[in-house]
Each structure stands twice: as structure tokens, then as C-alpha cells.
Amino acid sequence: MQGTARTPSPSETAYTPTDRTVPTRSPDRASYDRDLVHAILDEAYVCHLGFVRDGAPVVLPTLYARVGETLYVHGSTGSRPLRAAGQADPGLPVCLTVTHVDGLVLARSAFHHSINYRSVVVHGVARDVTDPEEKRRALDALVDHVVQGRSADSRPANKKELAATAVLRLDLDEVSAKLRTGGVNDEPEDLALPHWAGVVPVRKTYGTPVPDPDLSADTALPDYLQGR
Amino acid sequence: MQGTARTPSPSETAYTPTDRTVPTRSPDRASYDRDLVHAILDEAYVCHLGFVRDGAPVVLPTLYARVGETLYVHGSTGSRPLRAAGQADPGLPVCLTVTHVDGLVLARSAFHHSINYRSVVVHGVARDVTDPEEKRRALDALVDHVVQGRSADSRPANKKELAATAVLRLDLDEVSAKLRTGGVNDEPEDLALPHWAGVVPVRKTYGTPVPDPDLSADTALPDYLQGR
Numbered sequence: 001m002q003g004t005a006r007t008p009s010p011s012e013t014a015y016t017p018t019d020r021t022v023p024t025r026s027p028d029r030a031s032y033d034r035d036l037v038h039a040i041l042d043e044a045y046v047c048h049l050g051f052v053r054d055g056a057p058v059v060l061p062t063l064y065a066r067v068g069e070t071l072y073v074h075g076s077t078g079s080r081p082l083r084a085a086g087q088a089d090p091g092l093p094v095c096l097t098v099t100h101v102d103g104l105v106l107a108r109s110a111f112h113h114s115i116n117y118r119s120v121v122v123h124g125v126a127r128d129v130t131d132p133e134e135k136r137r138a139l140d141a142l143v144d145h146v147v148q149g150r151s152a153d154s155r156p157a158n159k160k161e162l163a164a165t166a167v168l169r170l171d172l173d174e175v176s177a178k179l180r181t182g183g184v185n186d187e188p189e190d191l192a193l194p195h196w197a198g199v200v201p202v203r204k205t206y207g208t209p210v211p212d213p214d215l216s217a218d219t220a221l222p223d224y225l226q227g228r
Numbered sequence: 229m230q231g232t233a234r235t236p237s238p239s240e241t242a243y244t245p246t247d248r249t250v251p252t253r254s255p256d257r258a259s260y261d262r263d264l265v266h267a268i269l270d271e272a273y274v275c276h277l278g279f280v281r282d283g284a285p286v287v288l289p290t291l292y293a294r295v296g297e298t299l300y301v302h303g304s305t306g307s308r309p310l311r312a313a314g315q316a317d318p319g320l321p322v323c324l325t326v327t328h329v330d331g332l333v334l335a336r337s338a339f340h341h342s343i344n345y346r347s348v349v350v351h352g353v354a355r356d357v358t359d360p361e362e363k364r365r366a367l368d369a370l371v372d373h374v375v376q377g378r379s380a381d382s383r384p385a386n387k388k389e390l391a392a393t394a395v396l397r398l399d400l401d402e403v404s405a406k407l408r409t410g411g412v413n414d415e416p417e418d419l420a421l422p423h424w425a426g427v428v429p430v431r432k433t434y435g436t437p438v439p440d441p442d443l444s445a446d447t448a449l450p451d452y453l454q455g456r
Contacts, residue, residue, distance in 0.1 A: 020281070025304045046329055046343065048276035050287035053248070059278035059287050061327040061347050079253045099289040101274055101432075106453075110371050110382045111389040115274065119289050143338050147428075154338045154423050161339040184440045195382050196450050197440040200375075204329075207429030212412045214419050215426065222424050225334075 020123055021176035031177040040120045040177055041066045041098055045146045049073060050095040051081050051126075064096065065138065065145035069172040071096060071122065072129070072138040074165055082128075082166035091127035096170060104200040107184045108193040116199065118179040126168040138167045149224040248351055249404035259405040268348045268405055269294045269326055273374045277301060278323040279309050279354075292324065293366065293373035297400040299324060299350065300357070300366040302393055310356075310394035319355035324398060332428040335412045336421040344427065346407040354396040366395045377452040 015021070015032040023030050031037075047064045050057055060081070064073045073096070075082045085092035103116035129135045139162075140151040157165065184197045209225050243249070243260040251258050259265075275292045278285055288309070292301045301324070303310045313320035331344035357363045367390075368379040385393065412425045437453050 020284075020286070025307045046327060046345070048278075048287050048289075048325055048327070050276075050278040050285035050323070052280055052283070052285050055280070056248075056321050056351065057278035057280050057285055057287075057323040058248070058351075059276050059285075059323045059325040059349065061325060061345065063343065076253045093284050095278070095285040095287045097276055097287040097289060099274060099276070104374055104434075106375065106378065106382075108383055109385070109389075110367060110379060111385045111393070113371050113374070113378075113382070115291065115374075117274070117289065121287070123284065123286075139338065143341050146332055146341070146343075147334065150334065150341075151338060154334075154341070155336055155418055155421055157337070157339045161337075165339070183438075186440075186442075190383055191442050192444075193383055194447065196447050196453070197443055198438050199440075200437045200453065201435030203433060203435065205431060205433045206332075207431065209428045210411075210426050212414075212425040212427075214414075215424065216420075219422065219424050225424070225428065 015172070015175045017176070018174050021121070021174055023176075023178060026178075029178050029180055031179065032175070033177070037120050037172070037175055037177050038066065040100065040118045041071070042145075044098045044100060047073070047096050047098045049081065050097070051084070051092055053080065053084070063142055063146065064098075065141035067137065067141050071170045071172065072141060072167055073126070073170070074139065074142055074167045077164055077166040079166070082168065085126050085168050086128040086166060091125040092168070094124065094126045094170060096122040101202045102181070103202055105180075105184055106197055106200065108186045108190045108195045108197045112185055112187070114180060116180050116182070118177065120175065120177050122170060122172060123174040124170050126170045129167040129169050132162075135162065135167050138169070139165065147224055153222060153224075243400070243403045245404070246402050249349070249402055251404075251406060254406075257406050257408055259407065260403070261405070265348050265400070265403055265405050266294065268328065268346045269299070270373075272326045272328060275301070275324050275326045277309065278325070279312070279320055281308065281312070291370055291374065292326075293369035295365065295369050299398045299400065300369060300395055301354070301398070302367065302370055302395045305392055305394045307394070310396065313354050313396050314356040314394060319353040320396070322352065322354045322398060324350040329430045330409070331430055333408075333412055334425055334428065336414045336418045336423045336425045340413055340415070342408060344408050344410070346405065348403065348405050350398060350400060351402040352398045354398045357395040357397050360390075363390065363395050366397070367393065375452055381450060381452075
């Protein structure tokens with residue numbers, strides 16, 4: 001599979017559940033729908049990447065991008081997980097998790113307090129990308145995943161920068177989404193209690209872009225940042 | 229340490245770095261300052277909890293709360309990590325990570341694109357909370373960590389709900405913060421390139437609270453939600 005991102009046949013509308021992607025709790029909140037998983041992944045750009053070092057878990061935040069059925073993460077060639085993946089055969093077992101918080105659910109009972117969220121959990125083996133063309137495409141995707149259109153409006157990485165950057169690929173095979181939506185689920189006998197109940201929406205917002213002090217005054221804010 | 233949250237002596241203003249809390253990359257972005265770590269932890273309420281199952285990493289989003297030098301997470305007594313922690317002696321090795329995204333850093337070069345962020349990584353052993361008083365305090369803290377003052381304005385958990393809920397504690401001993409702040413770090417020879425460069429601020433915002441349809445019309449929005 002090295003060299004190109006995996007493309008599923010159009011008939012595959014869902015990921016196949018496995019023992020570790022079927023949750024023990026609230027299985028009704030789990031989904032394997034490919035479009036839903038893609039939408040959750042495409043709306044974020046920071047994931048939490050877990051791996052095992054000396055038998056103990058490590059979880060680090062890092063940028064990622066999706067290209068078809070492949071996720072890419074990158075980092076310095078000197079970073080521990082990237083080095084480990086490059087040295088391991090066939091790669092580094094990882095769990096990559098992405099979470100959006102959509103709301104605070106305040107129930108009348110403390111027990112039924114909850115969070116509206118959408119998350120994706122990907123299990124698999126991360127492999128070092130060695131093909132130069134795939135690596136370059138992955139790096140473009142990492143920039144564009146944060147700001148669509150940006151990679152074409154920046155100086156591409158030179159040889160030295162490419163050599164200093166390691167890219168890992170993780171195919172979307174063992175994948176699940178989990179989400180909670182909707183309102184409060186109080187017990188019927190609690191409905192008359194005097195406590196306020198409802199949902200407080202939460203979302204990510206962008207402030208006014210702050211230009212670099214060295215930017216020449218005639219460099220306009222690009223279209224892809226308008227409305228951020 | 230069971231029964232009470234750990235309280236450090238006032239002289240301990242920083243956590244002691246260990247082999248796994250000193251990053252291999254960008255060590256200048258790491259901090260062990262206790263107040264900074266607390267501030268990062270107190271501003272979020274969803275963490276990513278990593279543990280090892282059958283030799284492979286698992287990373288799940290979950291709520292947490294801080295009480296002094298102790299973090300608490302909770303879940304159903306039927307959930308896999310909670311069950312594993314209850315059965316393991318002395319507990320479940322975990323890595324708990326909290327991340328805030330503060331800005332998108334757009335450099336003139338693709339290579340220097342970055343994210344402004346603040347994160348905390350906690351390594352340790354999560355232990356099942358068995359003391360009923362500590363468990364109740366932890367559950368109150370979990371509600372109040374999301375909305376300060378809310379636990380006093382909701383029906384407390386009853387015996388059945390308490391029995392269905394497992395709480396894990398994780399002491400803040402092996403802890404580090406890592407953060408990037410500030411502007412663009414382009415190479416001097418790139419400064420004249422025609423690409424826009426700067427920082428797009430990112431933050432979490434709250435929408436207007438949506439009352440539960442069953443809420444009686446005379447239940448006012450509580451003070452602790454005003455301004456959310």
C-alpha cells in the first residue's frame with residue numbers, strides 16, 4: 001500500500017466493526033459510517049496519538065490530515081514516536097483519536113450530566129512514508145487540512161526541510177465514531193425538580209487574523225482566510 | 229494516599245522532570261510549573277486518556293476534574309478501562325493528555341506552519357476510588373469542573389447511581405506542560421515572499437443555553453450560566 005493513499009470501493013459505505021471498535025458501553029452511540037467518520041475527521045486538525053513506550057501508554061497531541069482512506073501525521077525525524085515507527089517492522093501500533101465537544105448537557109440529576117460530542121477512534125499500525133512523492137503530497141495535505149488552499153500559497157519544503165520531517169501513514173481500516181447528540185435524559189421522577197436543565201452549545205471560533213509584523217503593507221488577507 | 233486528594237507543600241512550585249516528561253523535541257516549549265499546569269488543566273474538561281489493552285494503545289476522550297494534586301475521571305463500572313483499573317494491582321498505567329488550540333500559525337514557508345497550543349501530559353497509575361466520601365467529592369468535582377457551582381444545584385447521585393459509577397484517581401506527580409505561543413518563525417530569506425503570514429486566533433465559545441422542553445417556564449437561567 002505504500003506510495004498511494006488507499007481508496008475504498010464505492011460500495012464500502014461503512015467500516016467493519018471489530019472487537020476493539022465495538023464499545024462496551026452505550027453501543028447505540030457508536031457508528032461505522034464512512035461519511036460520518038470522514039466528516040468528523042475533516043472538521044478537526046489536532047488529534048491525540050497514542051502509542052506504547054517501554055510498556056506504558058503515551059498520548060501526544062499532533063496535527064493530522066486525511067487523504068481518502070489514509071491519515072497522515074508528521075513530526076521531526078528526531079521525535080520519539082516517529083523514530084520508533086521508522087525503526088519498527090512493520091510499524092508502530094497506534095490509536096489516533098479525534099474529538100469535538102458540541103455541548104454541555106445539564107440534567108436535573110448530577111448523574112445524567114453529560115457532554116454532546118463527536119469522536120473518531122482509529123486503531124492501526126503507523127508506517128513511515130518513504131516514497132518522496134507521497135511524502136510531499138502528505139505534507140501539502142497537512143497544511144491544507146488546517147487551512148484549505150494554503151499549501152499552494154506558501155513556499156514548498158526544500159530538500160533540507162523534507163529530510164528533517166518524518167511522515168507517518170495510518171490507513172482507515174479499524175475505525176469507529178462515537179457521538180452523543182440531543183437533549184437532557186433525566187429520570188421521569190426528577191422532571192419537577194427546581195434545577196435548570198438544558199444544553200449549552202460549545203463551538204470552536206476564529207478571531208481576526210493577526211498579520212506578522214514583518215508583512216509588507218500591501219499583502220492582502222487571502223480569500224481562504226476571509227470569514228475566519 | 230487513598231481517601232484524600234494529595235496536597236503538595238507550598239514550596240513545591242514545579243514538578244520534577246523525569247525521562248518521559250522531558251521532550252526530545254523543542255524542550256524549550258516544555259514547562260513543569262505547577263501553576264501553569266493547573267491553569268491548563270482547569271480551563272478544559274475533556275481529556276484524552278491512554279492505556280494499554282492486549283499490548284496495544286487505546287485513547288478515549290473522557291471528562292476529568294482536578295482537586296489539588298489529584299485528577300479524577302469517571303465512567304460506568306462496566307467500561308473496559310474502569311474495570312481494568314479496578315482489577316489491576318496497583319492500578320492501570322495511563323497517560324492523560326489535555327490540549328488547548330489557541331491559534332493557527334501561517335508562515336510564508338510550508339515548513340514553518342504551526343499551531344499555538346497549550347497541553348499537559350500526565351503519566352501515572354490510575355486507581356479505583358473505593359472510599360465513599362472521596363468518591364462523592366470526586367463526582368461533585370467532575371460536575372463543577374464543567375460548570376462551576378453546578379453540583380450544588382442538581383440532585384446528588386443516589387445509591388444505585390453511585391454503585392453504577394466508577395471513579396479513578398491519578399495523582400499529579402509525573403507531569404509536564406508543553407506550549408507554543410507567539411508569532412511566525414520564518415527564515416530571514418523568506419520574509420520578502422508574497423505570501424500572507426500571521427496568526428489566526430482560535431478559541432472555544434459558548435452559545436445561548438437551550439432549555440429542556442420539559443423545564444417549567446418559571447425556572448430562570450442560573451447565575452453560573454449567565455454570560456456563557
